[in-house]
Amino acid sequence: MRPFPRHVLILALLLNAVIPDLARAEARYQEVVVADPYLELHTGPGRGYPVFHVVERGAAVEILKRRTDWFKVRTEDRREGWVARDQMLRTLQPTGELTRFNDGSLDQFAAHRWEVGTMAGDFDGASVISVYGAWLFNPSLSLEVGGSHVLGEFSNSYLLTAGIAHVFVPEWPVSPLVMLGTGVISIEPQTTLSQPEDRTDQVAYAGIGARFYLTRRFMARIDYKSYLLFTSRDDNEEIDEWKAGFAFFF
Amino acid sequence: MEGRIRILLLSLAPVAVALGGCASTPEDVQVPASEAEAARIIEPEIERREIKVPKIDHENFEIGAFAGIMSIEDFGSNPVYGVRAAYHIAEDLFVEAAVGRTEAGLTSFEQLSGNLRLLENRDFTYYNISFGYNFLPGEIFIGRNYAFNSALYVIGGVGSTRFNSEDNFTFNFGVGARLLATDWLAVHLDVRDHVFATDLLGRDKATNNLEGHLGFTFFF
Numbered sequence: 471m472r473p474f475p476r477h478v479l480i481l482a483l484l485l486n487a488v489i490p491d492l493a494r495a496e497a498r499y500q501e502v503v504v505a506d507p508y509l510e511l512h513t514g515p516g517r518g519y520p521v522f523h524v525v526e527r528g529a530a531v532e533i534l535k536r537r538t539d540w541f542k543v544r545t546e547d548r549r550e551g552w553v554a555r556d557q558m559l560r561t562l563q564p565t566g567e568l569t570r571f572n573d574g575s576l577d578q579f580a581a582h583r584w585e586v587g588t589m590a591g592d593f594d595g596a597s598v599i600s601v602y603g604a605w606l607f608n609p610s611l612s613l614e615v616g617g618s619h620v621l622g623e624f625s626n627s628y629l630l631t632a633g634i635a636h637v638f639v640p641e642w643p644v645s646p647l648v649m650l651g652t653g654v655i656s657i658e659p660q661t662t663l664s665q666p667e668d669r670t671d672q673v674a675y676a677g678i679g680a681r682f683y684l685t686r687r688f689m690a691r692i693d694y695k696s697y698l699l700f701t702s703r704d705d706n707e708e709i710d711e712w713k714a715g716f717a718f719f720f
Numbered sequence: 721m722e723g724r725i726r727i728l729l730l731s732l733a734p735v736a737v738a739l740g741g742c743a744s745t746p747e748d749v750q751v752p753a754s755e756a757e758a759a760r761i762i763e764p765e766i767e768r769r770e771i772k773v774p775k776i777d778h779e780n781f782e783i784g785a786f787a788g789i790m791s792i793e794d795f796g797s798n799p800v801y802g803v804r805a806a807y808h809i810a811e812d813l814f815v816e817a818a819v820g821r822t823e824a825g826l827t828s829f830e831q832l833s834g835n836l837r838l839l840e841n842r843d844f845t846y847y848n849i850s851f852g853y854n855f856l857p858g859e860i861f862i863g864r865n866y867a868f869n870s871a872l873y874v875i876g877g878v879g880s881t882r883f884n885s886e887d888n889f890t891f892n893f894g895v896g897a898r899l900l901a902t903d904w905l906a907v908h909l910d911v912r913d914h915v916f917a918t919d920l921l922g923r924d925k926a927t928n929n930l931e932g933h934l935g936f937t938f939f940f
Contacts, residue, residue, distance in 0.1 A: 500773050513869060517857075539810065540811065596889075
């Protein structure tokens with residue numbers, strides 16, 4: 471082992487005494503080095519806000535936070551401003567690699583685990599608004615739960631469902647899917663009409679649909695479901711539902 | 721120490737291979753000058769740096785409350801209050817869910833007729849899910865020293881209104897202004913029309929229910 475020159479050793483010891491945690495301190499903010507000729511700082515998170523400062527190539531900035539595609543950064547001389555994602559992609563990490571953000575992609579879409587979305591459409595002539603969540607066991611099979619509010623001329627209903635969905639080709643940006651499930655529907659008639667009692671029935675459904683990858687972590691979805699209402703009367707009711715909406719996946 | 725032993729063993733390895741391969745006589749074996757060789761190999765003095773990249777704080781959600789005045793068609797104007805939550809999908813686009821509540825006043829008919837009342841339940845509550853589009857971003861200057869970022873947005877969506885104990889499918893659309901007091905605190909001024917069909921006064925008609933409110937939201 472080659473011995474350190476003595477003055478280096480003394481200097482290191484001194485520094486260590488003065489700033490003991492310099493080496494170990496964990497940075498609170500991510501730091502990147504500008505690789506573009508200039509990094510433009512806007513006054514707000516949007517292209518409409520004016521550029522008020524630029525940081526030159528080679529200088530470092532800290533990333534304070536992010537809103538949509540804009541990053542709030544702090545320069546070495548403590549100025550703060552917003553930088554567009556496109557420019558942030560041309561900065562360097564401490565490792566020397568280009569900065570990359572995990573913003574979702576078609577590959578991630580093909581293998582995502584969770585999905586939350588909202589849809590609206592037609593439920594046997596009435597309007598329907600619904601929210602749903604899905605957990606994917608594997609890329610093509612998921613457990614879906616949903617709640618719908620059906621707003622009709624003569625009655626309103628709340629519908630809660632749980633079921634499974636099967637996506638045929640998860641890696642395609644547009645893929646068909648089939649659904650099968652069950653649930654309960656609570657129907658309350660409008661008060662301005664005669665007042666039959668509220669009723670709660672069990673339902674079962676089968677459906678087909680399609681999902682579309684939009685961008686980043688967003689997808690669109692259309693569903694057609696055929697419901698069977700197990701009523702307490704002699705006949706069961708059949709109801710068709712059409713819905714379209716969008717969802718986030720993660 | 722361990723490093724040195726490893727170097728020693730490594731330097732012996734080719735010898736061992738040579739021994740095994742040729743099954744040579746002991747006279748051919750050259751004893752390596754292991755000490756000298758070990759000294760020639762430079763031990764790396766660089767410590768591996770483990771780089772932990774701190775996570776970036778995403779602030780795309782917005783949550784807050786509002787209060788204002790809402791005019792229910794035929795039922796007068798009354799205070800309205802509610803809560804809203806938004807998710808900013810992109811620079812221009814956001815999705816918002818809101819819940820609001822007001823109370824219906826008296827129709828002119830009720831006022832003129834004395835004690836007659838048309839409704840048992842005068843609560844008016846609504847919820848909606850809407851898409852908003854930010855446009856005209858800019859700055860608002862207050863006095864000489866203050867400039868605040870602002871944006872106008874158009875917003876529209878669907879939801880439900882519960883009025884007279886009935887749910888009605890409702891469209892809403894409107895315009896709003898957002899002023900960012902700080903990066904995380906916004907002041908909203910909103911004007912919204914809630915349109916739904918009702919047969920409350922005898923025949924079916926689409927009612928326009930206008931709302932104006934002031935609100936605060938926090939980004940997180």
